[in-house]
Amino acid sequence: MADPGGGGGLGKERxxxxxxxxxxxxxxxxxxxxxxxxxxxxxxxxxxxxxGTGFLLxxxxxxxxxxxYAGQISFGHAAFFGVGAYTTALLALELGVTPxxxxxxxxxxxxxxxxxIGAAAHLLRGAYLxxxxxxxxxxxxxxxxxxxxxxxxxxxxxxxxxxHLGGELEFARERAGGYYLSLAVLLLALAVFxxxxxxxxxxxxxxxxxxxxxxxxxxxxxxxxxxxxFACSGALAGLVGALYAHAVRxxxxxxxxxxxxxxxxxxxxxxxxxxxxxxxxxxxxxxYLVSELLFHPLLPRLHQLPYALAxxxxxxxxxxxxxxxxxxx
Amino acid sequence: xxxxxxxxxxxxxxxHEALRGVEFAIEERQLVALIGPxxxxxxxxxxxxxxxxxxxxxEVRLRGARITGRTPRAIARLGVGxxxxxxxxxxxxxxxxxVLVGVTFGRDSGLGPAARRREALGxxxxxxxxxxxxxxxxxxxxxxxKRLELALALAPRPSLLLLDELTSGLPPGGREEVIxxxxxLRERGVTLFAIEHAFRPLLRYADRVLVLDRGExxxxxxxxxxxxxxxxxxxxxxxxE
Amino acid sequence: xxxxALVHSxxxxxxxxxxxxxxxxxxxxxxxxxxxLNLAHGELVVLGGYIGYSLWKAWGLPPLLLVPLxxxxxxxxxxIWRGLLGRVREPVELNSLVLTFGLGLLLQxxxxxxxxxxxxxxxxxxxxxxxLGGIALPRGRLLVAxxxxxxxxxxxxxxxxxxxxxxxxxxxLDPEAAGLMGINTDRASLTSFLLAAAIAGGGGVLFAxxxxxxxxxxxxxxxxxxxxxxxxxxxxLSGLLLGGLLIGVVEALALTWAGPEWRELVVxxxxxxxxxxxxxxxxxxxxx
Numbered sequence: 088m089a090d091p092g093g094g095g096g097l098g099k100e101r102x103x104x105x106x107x108x109x110x111x112x113x114x115x116x117x118x119x120x121x122x123x124x125x126x127x128x129x130x131x132x133x134x135x136x137x138x139g140t141g142f143l144l145x146x147x148x149x150x151x152x153x154x155x156y157a158g159q160i161s162f163g164h165a166a167f168f169g170v171g172a173y174t175t176a177l178l179a180l181e182l183g184v185t186p187x188x189x190x191x192x193x194x195x196x197x198x199x200x201x202x203x204i205g206a207a208a209h210l211l212r213g214a215y216l217x218x219x220x221x222x223x224x225x226x227x228x229x230x231x232x233x234x235x236x237x238x239x240x241x242x243x244x245x246x247x248x249x250x251h252l253g254g255e256l257e258f259a260r261e262r263a264g265g266y267y268l269s270l271a272v273l274l275l276a277l278a279v280f281x282x283x284x285x286x287x288x289x290x291x292x293x294x295x296x297x298x299x300x301x302x303x304x305x306x307x308x309x310x311x312x313x314x315x316x317f318a319c320s321g322a323l324a325g326l327v328g329a330l331y332a333h334a335v336r337x338x339x340x341x342x343x344x345x346x347x348x349x350x351x352x353x354x355x356x357x358x359x360x361x362x363x364x365x366x367x368x369x370x371x372x373x374x375y376l377v378s379e380l381l382f383h384p385l386l387p388r389l390h391q392l393p394y395a396l397a398x399x400x401x402x403x404x405x406x407x408x409x410x411x412x413x414x415x416x
Numbered sequence: 417x418x419x420x421x422x423x424x425x426x427x428x429x430x431x432h433e434a435l436r437g438v439e440f441a442i443e444e445r446q447l448v449a450l451i452g453p454x455x456x457x458x459x460x461x462x463x464x465x466x467x468x469x470x471x472x473x474x475e476v477r478l479r480g481a482r483i484t485g486r487t488p489r490a491i492a493r494l495g496v497g498x499x500x501x502x503x504x505x506x507x508x509x510x511x512x513x514x515v516l517v518g519v520t521f522g523r524d525s526g527l528g529p530a531a532r533r534r535e536a537l538g539x540x541x542x543x544x545x546x547x548x549x550x551x552x553x554x555x556x557x558x559x560x561x562k563r564l565e566l567a568l569a570l571a572p573r574p575s576l577l578l579l580d581e582l583t584s585g586l587p588p589g590g591r592e593e594v595i596x597x598x599x600x601l602r603e604r605g606v607t608l609f610a611i612e613h614a615f616r617p618l619l620r621y622a623d624r625v626l627v628l629d630r631g632e633x634x635x636x637x638x639x640x641x642x643x644x645x646x647x648x649x650x651x652x653x654x655x656x657e
Numbered sequence: 658x659x660x661x662a663l664v665h666s667x668x669x670x671x672x673x674x675x676x677x678x679x680x681x682x683x684x685x686x687x688x689x690x691x692x693x694l695n696l697a698h699g700e701l702v703v704l705g706g707y708i709g710y711s712l713w714k715a716w717g718l719p720p721l722l723l724v725p726l727x728x729x730x731x732x733x734x735x736x737i738w739r740g741l742l743g744r745v746r747e748p749v750e751l752n753s754l755v756l757t758f759g760l761g762l763l764l765q766x767x768x769x770x771x772x773x774x775x776x777x778x779x780x781x782x783x784x785x786x787x788x789l790g791g792i793a794l795p796r797g798r799l800l801v802a803x804x805x806x807x808x809x810x811x812x813x814x815x816x817x818x819x820x821x822x823x824x825x826x827x828x829x830l831d832p833e834a835a836g837l838m839g840i841n842t843d844r845a846s847l848t849s850f851l852l853a854a855a856i857a858g859g860g861g862v863l864f865a866x867x868x869x870x871x872x873x874x875x876x877x878x879x880x881x882x883x884x885x886x887x888x889x890x891x892x893x894l895s896g897l898l899l900g901g902l903l904i905g906v907v908e909a910l911a912l913t914w915a916g917p918e919w920r921e922l923v924v925x926x927x928x929x930x931x932x933x934x935x936x937x938x939x940x941x942x943x944x945x
Contacts, residue, residue: 297506306521398759
C-alpha cells in the first residue's frame with residue numbers, strides 16, 4: 088500500500104482539476120450513468136437498493152479518504168458512523184425529531200465525536216494513531232452496549248422512522264427516492280472533498296501528509312489542520328451513519344460501531360486509490376458490487392472475500408490502487 | 417541590536433556534550449559562516465535556533481526576544497528560514513506546490529491565491545527551477561533538489577536564513593554558484609548563517625566566520641583573521657579541506 | 658469494598674493478569690522480532706479456542722490435551738502469516754496493521770461461518786474452588802495461571818540460556834546487526850510466527866475454559882496485547898508479565914466497582930491512555 092504517511096506519490100493533482108484525463112471523463116460518465124440508472128433498471132427495487140447502499144459506502148469511503156489525504160489513517164471510522172446513527176435514532180425516537188433534521192444534526196455529532204481522536208493525533212502518529220482510533224471506536228461500542236438507559240443496550244434501537252418526502256422515500260421502493268438521496272450524499276461528500284483539496288486547507292493537509300515537520304517549519308499548524316480533517320471526515324461519516332440508520336430502521340452497537348464499518352472504508356479507499364478524489368468511491372462501488380453480485384449468490388459464506396483479497400492485492404501488487412492502474416499519480 | 421544572539425547555549429546528550437556554552441551575535445545583512453570539523457556541533461546549533469531541539473542550558477534571542485522554548489512553527493513565522501543537509505521537500509507534491517506551502521503559511525501576507533501562485537513562481541525563477549514547476553519533487557536531480565531546498569526556505573521571505581551544508585555533494589562549479597547566490601541574497605537584505613564543510617568558497621564572501629570545535633566556539637571574527645589562527649588550524653588537523 | 662473482597666479482587670486480578678501476559682506473548686514476540694503488528698492476534702486465539710472446543714465436543718478430550726493439539730493445529734497459520742507479512746513494504750508497522758486487520762476480519766467471518774454466533778464454552782469439571790490462604794479461587798483458573806506462568810518462565814529460560822533463544826533476542830534488538838553476525842534472521846522471523854501461533858492456539862483453549870467464545874471476542878484480546886506490549890516495553894518479558902499483572906489487577910478492581918460488562922471498555926480506555934502516555938515518553942519501551 089502506498090505509504091500514506093510519507094512518500095506516496097499521490098498528492099500531486101492538488102491544484103489543478105483533472106484535466107480531462109481518463110478519470111475525469113470516467114467520473115462524468117459515471118455520474119450520468121448513475122442518474123439515469125433507475126430508468127435503465129426499470130426501477131427494480133433490488134438494484135436500486137443495491138446501488139443506493141453502494142453510494143452510501145462510497146460516501147463513507149470518501150470521508151475516510153479525506154482524512155487519509157491529510158495523512159491520518161483511521162482504523163476506527165465506525166466511531167463517527169455509529170455516533171451519527173445513534174444521534175439521529177435517539178433524536179427521532181425520544182424527541183420525535185424529523186429524520187431530515189436528525190441527519191443534519193448527526194453530521195454535527197460525527198464531527199464532535201471526531202474531535203477527541205483528532206486532538207490525540209497531535210501526539211499519536213502512524214501506527215499509534217491507527218491503534219488509538221481502533222481503541223476509540225471500541226470504547227464507543229462498549230459504551231453504547233452498556234449504557235442501556237440511553238442507547239437501549241445490546242438490543243439496539245428498532246422502529247426508526249424512514250425518510251419521507253411527501254410520500255414514503257423508501258430505499259427499496261419504486262420511487263427511487265432513497266437511491267437519489269444516497270447519490271446526492273455521495274456528490275456532497277465529493278464536492279466537499281474536491282473544494283477543500285483545491286484550497287489552502289488542502290495544501291496544508293497535503294503538506295502535513297508528505298512531511299509534517301517541514302510543514303511546521305513553513306508555518307503550517309498541524310494540530311489545527313488535523314482537527315479540521317477529523318471534523319470534516321467525522322461529519323461526513325456521521326451523516327452516512329444517520330442515513331443508514333433511517334434506511335435499515337434498526338441499529339445496534341455491534342453493527343454500527345463494529346469493525347465492519349471501520350475496515351470497509353479503509354479497504355475501499357486504499358483499493359480505489361489513496362489520496363485521489365474518485366479513487367475511494369470507485370473502489371467502494373467496485374468491491375461492494377463484486378461482493379454482492381458475484382460472491383453473495385455463489386459463495387454466501389465467503390462474501391467478504393473480495394475485501395480481504397482486495398486488501399492483500401493492494402498491499403502487495405497495487406500500491407496505488409485502481410487509480411494507479413489508470414495512470415493517475 | 418543583533419538579529420540573532422546565542423547566550424551560553426549548551427546541549428548535552430546523555431554523557432556527550434554537543435555544545436559547551438556557545439556565545440555569538442549575528443548582525444543584520446551579514447553572511448556568517450559556521451565551520452568546524454565533523455561532529456563539532458554545527459547542525460545541533462541550527463536545530464536549537466530553529467526550535468527543533470531544546471538546549472540543556474542557555475538561550476537564543478531573535479531581535480532581542482527570546483525564542484528558545486517556542487515551537488518551531490512560531491520561530492519560523494518570526495522570519496527564520498532553514499535548509500537541511502539532506503533535502504526534505506514534500507515528495508508527492510509538485511515543485512510549485514512545495515514552494516506554495518511556505519508562501520501561503522509562512523507569513524501573513526494577505527495575498528490572494530493568484531498572487532501567492534505568482535510569488536511562488538517568482539521564488540522558483542530566483543533559484544532557477546522555473547521550468548520545473550510542474551514536476552514532482554521526487555523526480556528532481558540532486559542539484560535541483562538543493563535548489564528546491566533553498567526555494568522552500570525562501571518561500572516565507574525570511575529575514576534570517578539558516579543554511580545547512582547546501583553545497584555538499586555538488587561539484588566545485590556548483591558550489592561557487594550557490595555561494596555567489598548567498599551573496600546576492602545578502603544584497604536583498606537577508607541575513608545568512610551558513611554551515612559549509614567545504615568552506616573555502618564561502619570565506620571569500622563571508623563577513624564573519626564562527627568556528628566550532630567539539631562543541632566549543634574557538635574563533636569568531638573576519639575570515640582572514642580566523643583562518644590565520646593556529647587554534648583553528650589545529651582543530652582541522654587530519655581533516656580534509 | 659471490604660478488605661476480603663479487595664484481597665479476592667487482587668487474587669483474581671493476578672491470576673487473570675498472568676494469563677493476559679501469556680496470551681500477549683504471541684503478539685509481543687512477533688512485534689519484537691519482526692516489527693509486525695498483528696491485529697489478527699485475538700482472532701488467532703479465539704480460533705484456537707474453537708478448534709479446542711470442537712475437539713472437546715467430538716472426543717471429550719481433557720483441556721490439558723486440547724492445548725497442545727490446538728497449538729499444533731495453529732502452526733500452519735503461523736507459517737501463512739509469515740509468508741504474507743514477510744513481504745510487506747515500509748512502513749512495516751502501519752502496513753502490517755492494515756493487512757492483519759483484514760486477515761482478522763477474514764478469520765472472524767470464517768469462524769462465524771463454521772461455528773455460528775452462539776456463545777460456546779469448554780466446560781470444566783465441577784471441582785470445588787481451591788482455597789489458598791483463605792481465598793477461594795476456581796481450580797480451572799489456577800491451572801490456567803499455572804500454565805501461563807510456567808510457559809512464560811520456560812520461554813524466559815529458552816531466550817536467555819539457549820543459543821537459539823539468544824539469536825531471537827539479537828534479531829529483536831537489531832536485525833541488521835544480527836544478520837551481519839551470521840544469525841539467520843529469516844528463520845528467526847519464521848520461528849517467532851510459529852511460536853506465536855502455537856501460544857495463541859493453545860492459549861485459546863485455556864481462554865475457552867473460562868470465557869465464552871464468540872467470533873468477535875478477539876478484538877478485546879488484541880487490544881489487551883497491544884496495551885501490554887506498550888506498557889511492558891517491546892522485547893521485555895518481565896515487563897510484559899508485570900504489565901499483565903498490573904492490568905489484571907486494575908481490571909479486577911474496576912470490575913468489582915463497576916460491573917463485568919464494562920470490562921471491554923476498561924481495556925479500550927487503558928489502551929488509549931497508554932498510547933497517549935507512551936507518545937509522551939512516559940511508558941517503557943523501545944522506540945519503534
